[in-house]
Amino acid sequence: MNRYQQVLARSHKTIFCFAYPEDLTHAYAFYCARYENIKWEDFLNLGFTEFKKKLGSIPKDEPLYEIIKSRTINVAKIKDKEEKKYWKEMKKINEIPQIFIASNELDKKLKEAVINGKGFN
Amino acid sequence: MSKKYEFRSVGLDDFILEYEDKEDEIPKVKSIPFRRSIETAKALQSINAEARAKMYAFLTSIGKTRSDFIIKTVKSDGTIGYDETNYIELESSYTKEASIIAVNNIVLRTLKMPLDKLLKELDMEDPKEAEIFAKKFFTILKNSGEKDDSFPRGASLEPISTSSSEES
Numbered sequence: 628m629n630r631y632q633q634v635l636a637r638s639h640k641t642i643f644c645f646a647y648p649e650d651l652t653h654a655y656a657f658y659c660a661r662y663e664n665i666k667w668e669d670f671l672n673l674g675f676t677e678f679k680k681k682l683g684s685i686p687k688d689e690p691l692y693e694i695i696k697s698r699t700i701n702v703a704k705i706k707d708k709e710e711k712k713y714w715k716e717m718k719k720i721n722e723i724p725q726i727f728i729a730s731n732e733l734d735k736k737l738k739e740a741v742i743n744g745k746g747f748n
Numbered sequence: 749m750s751k752k753y754e755f756r757s758v759g760l761d762d763f764i765l766e767y768e769d770k771e772d773e774i775p776k777v778k779s780i781p782f783r784r785s786i787e788t789a790k791a792l793q794s795i796n797a798e799a800r801a802k803m804y805a806f807l808t809s810i811g812k813t814r815s816d817f818i819i820k821t822v823k824s825d826g827t828i829g830y831d832e833t834n835y836i837e838l839e840s841s842y843t844k845e846a847s848i849i850a851v852n853n854i855v856l857r858t859l860k861m862p863l864d865k866l867l868k869e870l871d872m873e874d875p876k877e878a879e880i881f882a883k884k885f886f887t888i889l890k891n892s893g894e895k896d897d898s899f900p901r902g903a904s905l906e907p908i909s910t911s912s913s914e915e916s
Contacts, residue, residue, distance in 0.1 A: 645786060646793035654786075671787035674761025678786055726800040727793070 641728040642698045643682070650723070653691045654682065661689070697721045751871050753881070755888055761785065763888055765859065767870055778869075782858040788889050791854050799846035803839060851882065854889070 644650050655670050662681065685692050697717035705711040753767035761784040769778040807813060817835035822828055855863040872878045 644793055645790045646797050651786075651790060671790070672783065672785050674759070675784045675786055675789045676761050726797040726804070729796070 640699070641723055642695050644723055644727045647723055647727045650694075653694060654678075657682075657685065657689050657691045661686075693717070694721045698723070751869075753870055755884060765885075769869070780859050780861070784889050785858075788854060788858060791850060791857070792886075792890060795846045795850045796843060798850075799839065799842035802846070803842040806842075851886075855885075858889070 643654075645654075655667060658670060658673075658678070658681070659665065682691075685695075697714060698721055700714050700718070702711055702715050702718060705714060751767050751769075753765060756764045756766060758764055758781075763782055763784070765780040765782065766777055769776050814835055817832075817838060819831040819834070820828065821831055852863050855861070855866060859866060861869075867873075867878055867881075870881070872881060
């Protein structure tokens with residue numbers, strides 16, 4: 628595991644969710660474009676580990692790569708104003724809805740919201 | 749006493765559930781092939797989402813938000829703490845309910861047999877034995893056999909780098 632992967636593993640941040648229909652659709656599109664054009668039903672029947680391996684080496688020119696990147700990028704560290712604005716928007720657009728994220732991650736967000744005195748619906 | 753059963757791996761994501769079937773007094777081995785598929789992963793990851801959707805609907809109906817279930821506490825030394833017990837309890841009750849429904853559906857989809865029928869075929873009357881069976885079965889479905897098993901939470905992706913940014 629390289630440093631980037633270690634950081635991600637430690638953060639337990641949900642960056643892709645098979646239960647989130649948007650993500651699953653993007654994954655299907657990625658598979659069809661890159662490997663073979665198959666029916667949705669056949670895609671769902673693909674081996675999970677096998678697919679994860681394919682997803683693990685997703686090329687940078689795939690739209691799904693950009694989506695995942697927008698979920699992991701630390702916007703605060705981007706110096707260029709325009710680039711910062713772009714990734715901020717992308718982060719918001721591609722955010723995984725709360726109901727799909729892991730419980731511990733959600734608990735952390737909730738705790739932060741309460742500490743900051745913000746409501747959290 | 750339940751029948752002897754075994755989960756055998758026949759590929760990266762393909763498995764066989766084998767057990768003795770003694771119909772007509774002639775013992776024979778029954779095999780049910782199944783796959784750890786994207787659909788199974790989707791169903792497993794949907795448990796929390798379905799539970800939360802139901803919980804939010806309930807909270808909305810009573811005019812509450814999740815933060816209403818967190819209690820602010822001030823300790824004797826003045827430090828402020830937050831007790832999340834009520835919220836965790838509430839969410840876990842919904843997750844348990846969603847899990848029971850999901851387990852039945854996943855068994856039906858992967859083993860092509862309703863859970864109660866399968867347990868009957870395995871002569872599994874003891875709930876503890878059924879629990880052990882379910883644990884073994886779901887461990888297979890969840891475990892992708894890779895070091896980084898937290899995917900998608902800690903995805904095994906290539907490093908993503910940009911010129912002026914760093915990973916969070």
